[in-house]
Amino acid sequence: MGIEVIFKGKNLIRLLEGLGIAMKISMISVAISIVLGIILGMLMTMKKPAVNAVLRAYLEIVRIMPQMVLLFIVFFGITKMTGINLSAETASLIVFSFWGTAEMADLVRGSLISIPAIQYESSMALGLSGFQTYVYVIIPQIIRRLIPLSINLITRMIKTTSLIMMIGIVEVLKVGQQIIEANRKTSPKAAFGVFAVIFLLYYLVCGPISALSKMLEKRWEN
Amino acid sequence: MEEILKIEGLSKSFDDLTVLEDINLTVAKGEVVVIVGPSGCGKSTLLRCINGLESIEEGKVLLDGETVNPTTGNIRKLRERIGMVFQSYDLFPHMTILDNIMLAPLKVQKRDKAEVKKEAEELLARVGLSSKKDNYPRQLSGGQKQRVAIVRALIMNPEVLLFDEVTAALDPEMVREVLDVILDLASQDRTMIIVTHEMAFAKAIADRVVLLDAGTIVEQSDPISFFESPKTERAKKFLSTFEYSKQ
Numbered sequence: 214m215g216i217e218v219i220f221k222g223k224n225l226i227r228l229l230e231g232l233g234i235a236m237k238i239s240m241i242s243v244a245i246s247i248v249l250g251i252i253l254g255m256l257m258t259m260k261k262p263a264v265n266a267v268l269r270a271y272l273e274i275v276r277i278m279p280q281m282v283l284l285f286i287v288f289f290g291i292t293k294m295t296g297i298n299l300s301a302e303t304a305s306l307i308v309f310s311f312w313g314t315a316e317m318a319d320l321v322r323g324s325l326i327s328i329p330a331i332q333y334e335s336s337m338a339l340g341l342s343g344f345q346t347y348v349y350v351i352i353p354q355i356i357r358r359l360i361p362l363s364i365n366l367i368t369r370m371i372k373t374t375s376l377i378m379m380i381g382i383v384e385v386l387k388v389g390q391q392i393i394e395a396n397r398k399t400s401p402k403a404a405f406g407v408f409a410v411i412f413l414l415y416y417l418v419c420g421p422i423s424a425l426s427k428m429l430e431k432r433w434e435n
Numbered sequence: 436m437e438e439i440l441k442i443e444g445l446s447k448s449f450d451d452l453t454v455l456e457d458i459n460l461t462v463a464k465g466e467v468v469v470i471v472g473p474s475g476c477g478k479s480t481l482l483r484c485i486n487g488l489e490s491i492e493e494g495k496v497l498l499d500g501e502t503v504n505p506t507t508g509n510i511r512k513l514r515e516r517i518g519m520v521f522q523s524y525d526l527f528p529h530m531t532i533l534d535n536i537m538l539a540p541l542k543v544q545k546r547d548k549a550e551v552k553k554e555a556e557e558l559l560a561r562v563g564l565s566s567k568k569d570n571y572p573r574q575l576s577g578g579q580k581q582r583v584a585i586v587r588a589l590i591m592n593p594e595v596l597l598f599d600e601v602t603a604a605l606d607p608e609m610v611r612e613v614l615d616v617i618l619d620l621a622s623q624d625r626t627m628i629i630v631t632h633e634m635a636f637a638k639a640i641a642d643r644v645v646l647l648d649a650g651t652i653v654e655q656s657d658p659i660s661f662f663e664s665p666k667t668e669r670a671k672k673f674l675s676t677f678e679y680s681k682q
Contacts, residue, residue: 334488335525335584339539339591340515349538353529433529 215406218396227392231385232414235374238302238384242309243367249310250317257322268318275315281376283308288380305377309370316366324358357433364426368419385411436463439626440485440595445494447480447650454480456650458494462595465624469637469658472647473673478630479522481647482597485628486517498595515543518588522600524580526572526587532559533568536587544591551590558586562616578609582616589620596620598629614640634677638662646670 219225257268275283288304291297299307328351336346378387389407396403440462447455454477462468470478483489485496487505496503503513526535536555540546559565562582572580581601588596598617602610614636620627621640631637637644637658644661646654646669654661654670665671 329523331521331523331525332527335519335521336527338486338488338514338517338519338521339587340511340543341539342511345542349542350527354527357529 215400215402215404216410218392218400218403218406219410221396224392227388228385228410228414231383231388232418234382235371235377235384236418238305238309238377238382239367239371239374242306242313243370245306245310246313246317246366246370247363249314251321253314253318254321254325257318258325272315272319275312280308280312280373281379283312284376284380301377301380301382304380305374305382309374313366313370317363320359320362320366321355324355324362327358328354361426361430364422368422371419371422372415385414436466438462439464439499440628441495441497442481442485443495443497445481445484445491445496447477447484447489447492454650455484458650458652460645460652460655462626462628464594464626467621467625467627467629467640467642468645469641469643470628470630470645470647471632471634471637471673472653473676476647477650478647479599482519482599482628482630485595485597486514486519488519511543515539515591516594517597518591518593518595519597520581520584520588520599520601522603524572524577524584524604526580526583528572531569531571532564532575532583535572535583536590539587540590554590555586558589559583561619562586563612576609577605578612581605581609581613585613585616585620594626596625596627598627598631600630600632602631602633634662634674646673648673 219228253268256264284304287308288299288301291304292299332350332354333346336350337343341349374384375386378384378390383391389411393403393407400406438461440460442458442460445455445458446453458481460468470481472478480489484491485503487496487503487510490505491503498513498516501509501513503517504510526532527538530538533552533555536558537548537551540551540554541548556565556568559568562585564579564582564586567575567579567583572583575583584601601617602613605613610633614633617627617629617636618640629637629640639658641658643655644658645652646661646667648669654665654667656666660666661670662674665674
């Protein structure tokens with residue numbers, strides 16, 4: 214079945230290192246995206262037309278452009294235009310954060326506007342301060358709406374890191390291809406085994422995150 | 436009779452639209468004032484001005500001599516003393532019934548938890564909802580939610596209670612259970628201002644009925660005079676909309 218190549222030499226270690234690189238890039242981007250996304254999402258609900266127009270345009274650009282095109286623009290385009298030599302890893306972090314921030318901001322905006330005005334009013338009518346209203350009434354409701362949606366985004370960002378091999382980063386998928394190429398003669402069926410193992414590795418990373426989201430959703434469903 | 440709430444020359448407009456114009460109303464301690472009037476006459480806005488959910492442009496609302504002003508720091512202190520129940524079910528969906536009721540006494544009044552819990556359970560028993568204390572709002576019917584909302588306002592021990600069409604969004608068979616709770620409050624000499632479309636209920640509970648139309652008080656009197664022999668043409672016309680006859 215071609216699985217035997219995984220255990221040849223340092224192949225398994227190399228695959229795990231590749232997974233580590235994919236995880237590092239996605240996790241740093243996720244962290245940046247969550248922080249910036251919350252700030253931008255709040256800005257989007259402030260009803261400032263100019264701010265809104267800019268942020269909507271930003272979101273549309275991110276939605277329309279394939280992530281790979283963004284990667285090429287940043288990695289090759291910026292280097293040619295400005296002469297700044299970005300490393301492939303930096304370029305990936307920029308693109309993934311640029312993408313994640315836009316999507317996160319939209320999720321935060323959606324969660325914020327989904328809280329009816331009466332929730333603020335009835336809280337204030339009880340004598341709660343603006344700060345207490347946010348802490349006890351509004352933010353807990355927003356978190357409950359936001360977590361399942363943002364976990365979906367996080368798993369998408371992890372999966373999409375497979376694209377960064379296109380700008381030369383040796384992440385898990387690239388390592389897999391190298392292993393297949395190197396063993397073409399001795400194990401012609403290696404493609405199946407290697408990709409099956411990669412599938413399993415992605416599953417081991419994304420599966421628990423999805424399970425956590427399902428668990429939280431169930432718990433909050435009451 | 437000792438007066439608790441005084442509204443003096445209150446006017447309010449949204450952009451060009453005048454919603455309230457020169458409203459003067461005094462409410463005595465223990466009095467039940469029912470405000471009726473056609474949709475859009477400013478009833479809800481009047482209630483929202485009383486607890487400072489709307490800004491007041493002209494005139495004054497005084498609670499026991501203190502001015503209600505949403506822009507000053509003491510508005511929170513005043514809101515603790517004015518309870519309000521809204522038309523839409525406004526319970527906090529992420530909290531149990533008990534937590535909904537206990538939030539404000541614990542966080543705003545900083546009362547002792549055991550004592551608050553005891554009082555919450557007593558009040559829930561009084562409205563017949565003891566068994567629901569650990570449920571979440573979505574597991575309750577509309578009428579049950581409104582009864583919880585009333586308890587949530589009551590536990591703050593407000594000096595004045597405002598009801599903004601609390602049965603308007605309910606199925607007919609649930610209206611009664613909510614109105615019975617309010618009738619029970621009237622029998623405890625609570626000061627209440629009630630906006631409602633339920634005329635039979637208004638007649639039963641009111642010490643005074645106020646007819647509001649196009650932002651002004653058209654007529655106010657005791658319920659028997661108001662319903663049996665209205666003085667103004669406007670009041671007669673308004674009351675006739677609740678009567679049906681075949682040709």
